[in-house]
Amino acid sequence: MRFGLFQSAQWPKGTSQQERLRNAIDQSILAEELGFDSVFMTEHHFSRHGIVPDSLTMLAFLAAKTERIRLGTAVSVLPLHDPVRLAESAALFDVLSNGRFEFGIGRGYQWGEFNGFARSLDERVERFDECIDVILRAWSTEKPFTHNGKFWQYRDANPQPQPLQKPHPPIWMATVSEDGFDLCVKNEWGVMLPQAVPLETVAKWVADYRDTFDRYGKPFDPNKLILARGLHVGDDDASARAEFSPSYNEFLELARRVARSPDGNVSPMPFGAEGLAETAVIGSPATCMAKLLLIRELGIEYVIFFSNMGGLTHSQVTESMKRFATDVMPRFSDK
Numbered sequence: 001m002r003f004g005l006f007q008s009a010q011w012p013k014g015t016s017q018q019e020r021l022r023n024a025i026d027q028s029i030l031a032e033e034l035g036f037d038s039v040f041m042t043e044h045h046f047s048r049h050g051i052v053p054d055s056l057t058m059l060a061f062l063a064a065k066t067e068r069i070r071l072g073t074a075v076s077v078l079p080l081h082d083p084v085r086l087a088e089s090a091a092l093f094d095v096l097s098n099g100r101f102e103f104g105i106g107r108g109y110q111w112g113e114f115n116g117f118a119r120s121l122d123e124r125v126e127r128f129d130e131c132i133d134v135i136l137r138a139w140s141t142e143k144p145f146t147h148n149g150k151f152w153q154y155r156d157a158n159p160q161p162q163p164l165q166k167p168h169p170p171i172w173m174a175t176v177s178e179d180g181f182d183l184c185v186k187n188e189w190g191v192m193l194p195q196a197v198p199l200e201t202v203a204k205w206v207a208d209y210r211d212t213f214d215r216y217g218k219p220f221d222p223n224k225l226i227l228a229r230g231l232h233v234g235d236d237d238a239s240a241r242a243e244f245s246p247s248y249n250e251f252l253e254l255a256r257r258v259a260r261s262p263d264g265n266v267s268p269m270p271f272g273a274e275g276l277a278e279t280a281v282i283g284s285p286a287t288c289m290a291k292l293l294l295i296r297e298l299g300i301e302y303v304i305f306f307s308n309m310g311g312l313t314h315s316q317v318t319e320s321m322k323r324f325a326t327d328v329m330p331r332f333s334d335k
Contacts, residue, residue, distance in 0.1 A: 001292065001332040002302045003324075004038030006074055006195070006228045010251065010310030011048040021052065021058075022315040027307070028062050030318055032069040040074030040304050047118045047311070049251075056093050063097035067330045072102030074228075074304070075174045079108050080117050083134035083152055084159050089137065093165040097159035099164040104192060105132060105224055106174035111261040118121035124184045126149045127151055139201065170201045172226060176205050181212040184224070195228035195306055196252055196279050199294060202227060206298050229295070230280030231305035232312075233323040237283040244282050244320075247311030281305065285327035294334060 008025040009019055023250050028039045041058050044050025052058050059071045069091075079210050094101040107128045114121050130149045138143060138162065144158040163169055172190040173180055184191050191206055206225070213220045234240030276282070281291045281303075287305060295303060305324075 001296060001334075002037040002301070003332075004036055004040055004070070004226075004304040005308075005321075005327060006042070006304040006306040007039050008042040008050050008306070008308055009052050009219075010254075010308075011051045012310040013048070013160075014139045015310075017051055020310075023317070024052070024308060025058070025061060025065070027317055027321065028069075028316070029065050030321060032066045034321060035329060036069065036325070037302075038070035038072060038102065038304065040072040040102065042074055042076055045080070045113045047110075047112060047254070049110075049254045049258050056089050059095055060096060060329055063093070063100065070102050071097055071100050073104045073174070075104040075106035075172075077108040077113065078105050078135075079119060079289070080113065080151040080174040081131060083131040084138055084157055086131075086137035088159045088161075090135075090169070092157070094163040094169050096162050099169075101163070101165065102168045102170040102172060104174065106192075110259045111265075113220055122285045123151075123211070126178075136168065139163055139282040149291050153260075159163075164285050176256050178208065178212075181209050185209075185212045185216050185218060188224075190224040190226060191298055193228065194225045196229055196276075198278050202295075202300075203298050206300065210299070220299070221297050225300055226302045226304055227295060227300045228277075228304050228306060230282065230284045231288070231307045231320065231324065232280075233285060233288050233320045233328065235284065237287050241277060242289075243316060244280075244309065244312070245276055247277060247279065247309035251309050285323065288324065288328050291330070292328070296332075 005028060007024055007028055007030060009020045031039055039062065041109065041227055042050050043053040043055045045053050055073045063069055090101065090103060107124045111121060115182055128149055134147055134152060138159040139162065144156040146156060147154045164166055170190060172192045173184050174192040175181065176193060180193065191209060193202060209225065210220050232240050232244035281288050
């Protein structure tokens, strides 16, 4: 199995923004030292839920501090971006990181973010589709192009530089929908499944994803599937849950609040805080290994862990990471 960090920086009341961002960087550097395969950086706007509005800036800083680890977005919310500017910035990052970029993309779900940019959630699918089309065109054409779309227009645009990875960096889409799975299989993108859902739900999504491969006459590829999961490793189950659960529940509740519109409607967001012990990898090393074996049985070989809860101290996060790398990760090594 492969393991990465699903990294974020929340901003709890009474804490320093600089300290929270620095902690996220230091944890990500530690991930390479401990043998993790990747760091995927979140993107959020306008709330304490996340203070990384530009994940590529964070990743560029990390690229200068690391050598091996893969560095990705999780996700770039395409409806909120100018596609040519994002294509240019992402390509530049791929070159500077020596081809370590993983391009995680999504349609977005937080009403507050779309409202802040004066954009409608109802347009998120159309904006996503147009944005990724322009990005892929920018990465594949050698000549200037003109685009007259519904949301963006360009005249004789010739974005540079081009990505180092060919034909482009690996693309991962955050989705659980039938049309999202269809896009990913058709275009050979990977799928990113969300955290904080029971394994029964994950199993259904994996089955639907496999069915999509069947419809296209393609073999299922476990290397095209990532599952996000909360992680906290402790001496025993009780202490790990006591330490982690309050912060994780607070994080998920904040996610629900920022997703909700003033009229009370909740944006598309499949995760919840119910049954936390069953929806996250929390507990002793033995318990965490058992949970990962259940995940592996579903055909999932790549898990990225959300460990940096706003309510946890930096040392609590890093100690859990070290414990995982020492006592759990070797059990799943292919070496």
